[in-house]
Amino acid sequence: MSKKLFAAVQLGSLKLSNRMVMAPMTRNRASQQGLVSNMMIEHYQQRATAGLIIAESSPVSAQAVGYPNTPGMFNTEQAASWAPLIESVHAKGGHIFAQLQHCGRISHSSMQLDNALPVAPSAIKADGQAVTYTGMLDYQTLAP
Amino acid sequence: MAKLAGFDGVEIHGANGYIIDQFLRDGSNQRTDPYGGSVENRMRLLNEILDAVISVWSSDRVGVRLTPENSFNSMSDSQPQQHFGYFIEQLSTRQLGYLHILQGDMMTKVSLLDYRALRDKFSGSYIANNGYDLQKAQTALDNGDASLVAFGLPFLANPDLVRRYKEQLPLNPVDFDTFYGGNEIRNMRISPVSSLRAIKRSDARKETQWNDESFPSYLTKLPRPAHAPCLHPCMQSR
Numbered sequence: 219m220s221k222k223l224f225a226a227v228q229l230g231s232l233k234l235s236n237r238m239v240m241a242p243m244t245r246n247r248a249s250q251q252g253l254v255s256n257m258m259i260e261h262y263q264q265r266a267t268a269g270l271i272i273a274e275s276s277p278v279s280a281q282a283v284g285y286p287n288t289p290g291m292f293n294t295e296q297a298a299s300w301a302p303l304i305e306s307v308h309a310k311g312g313h314i315f316a317q318l319q320h321c322g323r324i325s326h327s328s329m330q331l332d333n334a335l336p337v338a339p340s341a342i343k344a345d346g347q348a349v350t351y352t353g354m355l356d357y358q359t360l361a362p
Numbered sequence: 363m364a365k366l367a368g369f370d371g372v373e374i375h376g377a378n379g380y381i382i383d384q385f386l387r388d389g390s391n392q393r394t395d396p397y398g399g400s401v402e403n404r405m406r407l408l409n410e411i412l413d414a415v416i417s418v419w420s421s422d423r424v425g426v427r428l429t430p431e432n433s434f435n436s437m438s439d440s441q442p443q444q445h446f447g448y449f450i451e452q453l454s455t456r457q458l459g460y461l462h463i464l465q466g467d468m469m470t471k472v473s474l475l476d477y478r479a480l481r482d483k484f485s486g487s488y489i490a491n492n493g494y495d496l497q498k499a500q501t502a503l504d505n506g507d508a509s510l511v512a513f514g515l516p517f518l519a520n521p522d523l524v525r526r527y528k529e530q531l532p533l534n535p536v537d538f539d540t541f542y543g544g545n546e547i548r549n550m551r552i553s554p555v556s557s558l559r560a561i562k563r564s565d566a567r568k569e570t571q572w573n574d575e576s577f578p579s580y581l582t583k584l585p586r587p588a589h590a591p592c593l594h595p596c597m598q599s600r
Contacts, residue, residue, distance in 0.1 A: 230422025
């Protein structure tokens with residue numbers, strides 16, 4: 219069988235050890251303030267043999283948040299909390315990209331600052347329910 | 363912030379019905395200002411975001427993820443093949459690190475678009491995703507359908523997936539109960555052949571930094587996500 223999957227590949231200026239990518243997967247294990255937890259460090263470090271890891275979605279602002287316990291990317295405290303995770307992946311020869319996220323309408327006012335309604339291009343409500351700290355709640359229709 | 367933290371690069375999440383995707387696809391974007399209407403307008407937000415990100419990172423350290431036909435989060439588009447063909451042609455002019463596409467619809471398990479045609483519009487590296495296993499991944503690489511392949515569920519269940527595929531070792535079954543929130547124990551095993559690290563439940567709880575009271579425990583008991591691809595080969599291995 220072809221061995222291409224396990225061959226090194228150049229991605230721009232990065233040399234990846236193989237062509238297997240770990241897809242980004244939200245796991246809701248960060249703190250409520252969006253800080254990386256020890257369990258997350260363990261999780262990514264264990265998988266650092268992947269040629270490239272794409273980390274789970276990180277909201278880029280408080281408004282970008284849509285789910286509970288996702289690791290943030292909008293203040294220096296959060297950035298600092300990622301550093302040991304990244305170091306542990308690098309120590310094993312892995313590479314890791316952040317995934318920058320803004321949930322838009324897939325959020326809920328209870329997850330937003332001052333209970334504001336989430337933002338989106340148009341006032342078209344999503345079907346289904348948002349995952350919040352207090353349970354599954356219907357998505358809301360946003361102001362135009 | 364991502365650069366400060368030390369990441370090697372960033373992926374812009376333009377997929378799965380979040381805000382960029384909400385702008386890209388006309389099912390969710392019905393604006394009449396410069397950010398809606400035509401394909402050019404619907405891409406405007408993504409372009410502005412890329413302009414900003416590429417001012418911080420060199421473009422080869424920036425990737426973009428798209429999901430042209432995923433209906434997850436109530437998404438739809440009137441002409442995905444044409445519209446995403448346009449978006450991808452435009453992205454191709456930016457010397458990006460990669461284009462990452464989740465192929466197909468996670469909800470209906472159907473894949474109708476011609477992804478090879480989309481892939482061919484992109485001059486850089488293409489990461490294919492959704493339901494790949496070792497066989498399909500090798501085939502995709504051999505055919506030139508992708509430059510790299512992304513694996514989700516198999517990586518959750520198998521931290522050492524690279525080794526298991528390389529040495530053709532059996533795979534762990536995926537355990538949906540451990541997807542979200544703090545129930546990591548069963549996923550801590552490394553491999554069937556080297557020493558198993560069993561972490562006691564109490565140790566795992568002590569290791570977390572965050573305040574337990576804030577953690578919504580119902581997350582560990584959520585029903586199986588509707589979009590989980592039940593037919594993924596890794597779920598059938600035992």
